[in-house]
Amino acid sequence: MDLRQGIGLRKLGKTAEEFQQDLLSNLYYRRGTTVESASARDAYETLSQTVRDRLAERRARTAAAHYASNPRWVYYLSAEYLLGAQLEQNLLYSGTGEIAAEAVKALGFSIEDLEDLDIEPGLGNGGLGRLAACLVDSMATRDIPAVGYGIRYDLGIFRQIITENGQTELPDDWAFQGNPWEFPAPDDRQTVGFYGHTEPVPGSQTRKVWVPGEIVLGEPSHMLVPGYGTETVNIVRLWSAKASEASFDLSRFSAGQYAEAVQEAVRAENISKVLYPDDSTELGRELRLKQQYFLVSCSLRDIIRRFRLRNEGWDGFAEKTVIQLNDTHPTIAIAELMRLLVDEYELEWDRAWEITRKTFAYTCHTLLPEALETWPVHLFERLLPRHLEIIYLINMLFLREVEARFPGDDDRLRRMSIIGEEPRMVRMAHLAVVGTEAVNGVAELHSKLLRETVLDDFAELWPAKFQNVTNGISPRRFVRIANPRLSDLITEGLGTDTWIRDLERLEGLERLADDASFRERWQAIKRANKVDLAAGDPDSLTDVMIKRFHEYKRQQLKVLHVITLYHRIRQDPGRDRVPRTVLFAGKAAPAYHAAKDIIRLIATVAATIEKDPVVSPYLKVVFPSNYNVTLAEKIIPAADLSEQISLAGKEASGTGNMKLALNGAITIGTMDGANIEIRARVGEENFFLFGLDAYEAANARINGYFPHRYYEHDPELRAALDALGSGAFGESGQRVASSLMSWDEYLTLADFRSYLDCQEQVEQAWHDRERWTRMSILNTAHCGFFSSDRTIADYAARIWRVAPVPVPHDD
Numbered sequence: 098m099d100l101r102q103g104i105g106l107r108k109l110g111k112t113a114e115e116f117q118q119d120l121l122s123n124l125y126y127r128r129g130t131t132v133e134s135a136s137a138r139d140a141y142e143t144l145s146q147t148v149r150d151r152l153a154e155r156r157a158r159t160a161a162a163h164y165a166s167n168p169r170w171v172y173y174l175s176a177e178y179l180l181g182a183q184l185e186q187n188l189l190y191s192g193t194g195e196i197a198a199e200a201v202k203a204l205g206f207s208i209e210d211l212e213d214l215d216i217e218p219g220l221g222n223g224g225l226g227r228l229a230a231c232l233v234d235s236m237a238t239r240d241i242p243a244v245g246y247g248i249r250y251d252l253g254i255f256r257q258i259i260t261e262n263g264q265t266e267l268p269d270d271w272a273f274q275g276n277p278w279e280f281p282a283p284d285d286r287q288t289v290g291f292y293g294h295t296e297p298v299p300g301s302q303t304r305k306v307w308v309p310g311e312i313v314l315g316e317p318s319h320m321l322v323p324g325y326g327t328e329t330v331n332i333v334r335l336w337s338a339k340a341s342e343a344s345f346d347l348s349r350f351s352a353g354q355y356a357e358a359v360q361e362a363v364r365a366e367n368i369s370k371v372l373y374p375d376d377s378t379e380l381g382r383e384l385r386l387k388q389q390y391f392l393v394s395c396s397l398r399d400i401i402r403r404f405r406l407r408n409e410g411w412d413g414f415a416e417k418t419v420i421q422l423n424d425t426h427p428t429i430a431i432a433e434l435m436r437l438l439v440d441e442y443e444l445e446w447d448r449a450w451e452i453t454r455k456t457f458a459y460t461c462h463t464l465l466p467e468a469l470e471t472w473p474v475h476l477f478e479r480l481l482p483r484h485l486e487i488i489y490l491i492n493m494l495f496l497r498e499v500e501a502r503f504p505g506d507d508d509r510l511r512r513m514s515i516i517g518e519e520p521r522m523v524r525m526a527h528l529a530v531v532g533t534e535a536v537n538g539v540a541e542l543h544s545k546l547l548r549e550t551v552l553d554d555f556a557e558l559w560p561a562k563f564q565n566v567t568n569g570i571s572p573r574r575f576v577r578i579a580n581p582r583l584s585d586l587i588t589e590g591l592g593t594d595t596w597i598r599d600l601e602r603l604e605g606l607e608r609l610a611d612d613a614s615f616r617e618r619w620q621a622i623k624r625a626n627k628v629d630l631a632a633g634d635p636d637s638l639t640d641v642m643i644k645r646f647h648e649y650k651r652q653q654l655k656v657l658h659v660i661t662l663y664h665r666i667r668q669d670p671g672r673d674r675v676p677r678t679v680l681f682a683g684k685a686a687p688a689y690h691a692a693k694d695i696i697r698l699i700a701t702v703a704a705t706i707e708k709d710p711v712v713s714p715y716l717k718v719v720f721p722s723n724y725n726v727t728l729a730e731k732i733i734p735a736a737d738l739s740e741q742i743s744l745a746g747k748e749a750s751g752t753g754n755m756k757l758a759l760n761g762a763i764t765i766g767t768m769d770g771a772n773i774e775i776r777a778r779v780g781e782e783n784f785f786l787f788g789l790d791a792y793e794a795a796n797a798r799i800n801g802y803f804p805h806r807y808y809e810h811d812p813e814l815r816a817a818l819d820a821l822g823s824g825a826f827g828e829s830g831q832r833v834a835s836s837l838m839s840w841d842e843y844l845t846l847a848d849f850r851s852y853l854d855c856q857e858q859v860e861q862a863w864h865d866r867e868r869w870t871r872m873s874i875l876n877t878a879h880c881g882f883f884s885s886d887r888t889i890a891d892y893a894a895r896i897w898r899v900a901p902v903p904v905p906h907d908d
């Protein structure tokens with residue numbers, strides 16, 4: 098019997114009866130209960146296991162196919178994954194939705210009841226984490242052998258509660274009742290060192306022995322990542338920090354010093370306790386760097402273990418392995434692979450460097466200088482002494498190369514060095530560019546600005562290294578699952594559901610935009626989605642701004658718009674107006690006070706409007722708590738207008754913009770990130786454009802930007818800022834106004850008038866419902882490009898050079 102081929106496994110049946118049999122058997126034997134006494138939780142766990150088993154069976158076949166073909170693998174290293182709720186996705190991907198619904202009915206529950214128990218793992222912060230989840234979905238859908246690596250944070254992104262006082266953060270113990278989708282793999286645990294010192298190796302210039310001062314264990318578990326419409330099931334492997342046995346101090350415990358006895362163990366396990374610990378303190382920064390190294394160290398050892406299962410020596414490593422660094426967070430992997438190859442496997446430095454450089458690729462997701470990570474040299478020296486030595490050597494050799502190309506250009510050497518001076522910092526983005534084969538931005542403008550500004554010296558040195566791969570989103574989660582009504586209409590309109598795997602087929606909707614009865618149905622679906630969302634009057638214009646709170650994204654511009662509408666209605670109450678529901682959702686980093694002020698301001702504005710009988714029939718502001726993937730899936734299908742109003746040149750790409758446009762929301766936006774590509778595809782007549790472009794924005798400051806001038810020249814802006822300044826909307830409002838009037842980092846006031854004028858155009862278009870609906874359909878029709886399946890095809894062809902490995906069916 099060949100167990101590797103999965104032969105000998107009892108096949109899991111495809112009929113409703115077989116599914117029900119398996120469900121009952123899981124209920125009895127795994128859950129230990131009976132039909133009569135099964136609670137909703139029992140039913141949820143049992144259903145999840147029954148569905149998971151079907152994917153696990155495909156996983157076994159995937160592993161066998163991969164084992165047999167010994168392919169080139171993609172390893173995706175990411176500090177964040179926002180995977181979203183799993184049950185509905187896995188029902189869809191395993192094709193068991195209907196039979197599962199029947200089976201749980203027999204237990205007295207509906208699938209919808211059970212979906213409410215399916216808590217999403219909030220292992221990410223925003224777009225970056227959700228992008229990682231969309232990309233692993235598409236890698237599986239495109240049959241690419243891949244593993245995603247991340248951290249299994251005990252507490253994910255905090256749970257947010259919005260009240261009139263703004264944002265409150267609570268811990269998100271997402272797995273407190275267990276996670277039925279996860280497979281623990283304690284056998285593959287790894288040992289990770291920190292601190293300590295290094296010792297020379299006699300006779301070697303480059304090798305060293307690192308003697309760590311602290312040892313922590315990394316224990317993996319994995320979640321299954323099925324492909325859609327294919328047999329492949331890949332995995333995301335998440336590491337938990339565990340204390341080693343030696344860290345428990347038995348003698349102290351025996352002496353009654355209970356807290357002291359577990360102190361070391363607690364410190365070790367804190368590594369995977371929370372996502373993004375507050376880094377405003379030295380200890381917080383140290384913990385973050387520890388997390389990054391923990392992820393990298395565990396993952397690299399696992400990658401090497403997997404390589405060695407199938408291959409001898411090191412010759413084939415770079416041919417069989419590509420490691421994608423998702424932003425700078427995992428960049429220390431470059432120094433760690435060098436350390437493993439040189440110190441532990443005793444390769445010559447040059448050979449190790451050649452392998453390392455060929456193995457890694459780096460995606461940069463930002464243009465904000467503060468988001469390009471740097472770490473104090475003294476912190477590195479203490480926590481990762483050997484890695485700092487390696488980075489110094491990499492830097493020395495690299496600067497020699499620069500010197501040879503640009504002799505005598507000391508300024509350039511200073512700019513490009515991996516080590517920044519005053520204060521001395523390790524520049525992770527520089528390390529990421531130096532130690533990789535390819536660097537990409539995430540939208541055309543972003544990649545261009547990376548080459549022209551932030552990484553210009555590097556682009557001059559290695560032009561061929563720089564590429565663009567425009568982001569994308571999973572059409573399964575963000576159309577098929579989030580918006581079943583629209584999906585059914587699209588399938589009916591196109592006469593096929595192949596668009597779910599081949600999103601460019603949405604182009605076929607273009608001709609239906611001229612069909613009045615199709616438009617009517619399209620409109621009815623939007624309305625029904627708004628009724629489901631229950632955020633406001635379903636006949637009002639649902640104006641949606643959903644994203645992390647950050648001043649560059651300019652939620653404050655939207656608030657100024659809302660306050661101006663409020664003033665206009667109060668001044669001329671009798672006028673006929675477009676009723677609007679303005680929906681904000683998103684979280685602010687707990688230590689980011691300016692962003693939290695904006696949240697509190699929105700809450701105050703919402704309450705003021707709500708209480709005002711003159712204004713409230715036309716304007717409503719809602720702010721549902723705890724924005725996450727699950728909530729996004731409810732809001733996006735109900736949106737009419739998508740707010741993408743960042744200051745041009747600041748938003749690397751955005752992906753919410755793609756999700757909303759694909760669901761027929763029309764964008765009001767600046768020439769920023771992927772907005773530009775959305776506009777180019779949907780047509781300028783189907784997009785509301787306003788504001789400065791990236792070059793104008795960059796020049797504004799150089800030419801002397803005085804926010805006060807805008808205040809003086811624009812009476813409506815003045816009225817809005819005066820209202821804020823007067824304290825009418827609380828102290829937060831005063832602080833927001835004062836920041837805008839004094840410096841206005843993100844040129845909010847410069848774009849105010851253009852934004853308001855553009856909103857007038859929005860209202861005119863809304864008045865003509867047939868025109869609006871046409872625009873909406875055309876947005877969906879022309880956004881097929883923004884599928885993450887296309888993004889992955891781009892990475893596979895241009896950066897990874899990997900080929901798909903199809904997994905045979907089981908019959």
Ligand code: 9GP
Nearest residue numbers: 224225462463748749750751752
């Ligand atoms: O801010 C970018 C966002 O524009 C982009 O869509 C997303 C995915 O590429 O990454 C975000 N970047 C970060 O969260 C940190 O660099």
